[in-house]
Amino acid sequence: MAEPLTVVITGAAGQIAYSLLYSIAKGDVFGKDQPVILHLLDITPMMGVLEGVIMELQDCSISLVRNVIATADPLVAFKNVDAAFMVGAMPRKDGMERKDLLKANVKIFFEQGQAMDKVAKKTVKVLVVGNPANTNACILSKYAPSIPKENFTCLTRLDQNRAQAQIAAKLNVTADKVTNVIIWGNHSSTQFPDVAHAKVDLNGKVVPVREAINDDSYLKNDFVASVQQRGAAVIKARKLSSAMSAAKAAADHMHDWFFGTKGDNWVSMGVISDGSYGIQEGLMYSYPVRIADKKWTIVQGLSIDDFARGKLDATAAELKEELEAAIAECT
Ligand SMILES: NC(=O)C1=CN([C@@H]2O[C@H](COP(=O)(O)OP(=O)(O)OC[C@H]3O[C@@H](n4cnc5c(N)ncnc54)[C@H](O)[C@@H]3O)[C@@H](O)[C@H]2O)C=CC1
Ligand SMILES: O=C([O-])CC(=O)C(=O)O
DSSP, X not given: OOOOEEEEEESTTSHHHHHHHHHHHTTTTTOTTOXXXXXXEOOGXXXXXXXXXXXXXXXXXXXXXXXXXXXXXXXXXXXXOSEEEEOOSOOOOTTOOGGGGHHHHXXXXXXXHHHHHHHSOTTOEEEEOSXXXXXXXXXXXXXOTTSOGGGEEEOOHHHHHHHHHHHHHHHTSOGGGEEOOEEEBOSSTTOEEXXXXXXXEETTEEEEXXXXXXXXXXXXXXXXXXXXXXXXXXXXXXXXXXOHHHHHHHHHHHHHHHHOOOTTOOXXXXXXXXXXXXXXXXXXXXXXXXXXXXXXXXXXXXXXXXXXXXXHHHHHHHHHHHHHHHHHHTO
């Protein structure tokens, strides 16, 4: 059996971690033969709750989990980690936008970046989930300069999964039949869920989603709005933000980073912009990526029409503003 991977989950006593830990523990993320050592970080007042979560993990009786370290000290949590799920942050409430969390949450990533810089492996693969996820990931990377920028990503896979599921429901197929939906930009209500290059397998025949749906007005309006607003709709209904689906998406993201994408397929991830598609360099922007040998590359050469161009630029403009506000909080 392989050497254990050391994996940190921050916000480990919270609701996303409650689902995510089980997924990691049973091998959904790093493989069914891959043992893991779990580092669980939360704040001091949550250590009692975290103890209960660890009891439950133990009671799952899963042999892949070789050790669990619970701590409120980031220097202990990030020590020698191979992978980091950065979940620990305040969730939004009904009526808030995710960027309203910036003031409360960005300092967490400012401080944890510095700790990560000191003690994490330089090869660590980092996924930021805590909102506003793109901007928090940018700040984390900025304050962990000894770790390559390519190692920092943020979660937009939940938006991708939502978009895929909505298209699948409309076409009366299962979600796995829909591929290459793209989420561009910010994990916020300005994100652009784009099916211009998406495909669907209808009874063994692969056709463009646009052709199968045959309703551009729906794809440009109701579909886009409903993916953009799905997080808010869950909060309205559940009085808590998405957790099970967020954990599933975080698991999907890290799984694909470790195991790669298949064939022509791509997935969406928030990654550091290199200027692709005219987006300002240095923003943490969600792009379609292909992954091989544990490295992502932005899919190039996709056609962008005027409608899409406006959407790509609007979400970039929001990210630029968020980043400026976040940097001001960190000085
Ligand atoms: N990117 C995405 O797709 C999604 C992001 N989220 C975001 O994920 C975050 C976590 O959500 P939930 O688990 O539902 O929240 P939660 O409130 O249930 O759990 C958050 C946990 O983080 C802990 N925490 C707070 N400050 C910390 C710090 N400095 N270090 C370590 N832990 C700390 C809290 O004590 C709590 O246990 C929120 O910001 C939420 O908005 C949620 C869903 C989807
Ligand atoms: O909506 C929220 O605040 C939580 C989240 O990011 C999502 O569900 O996409």
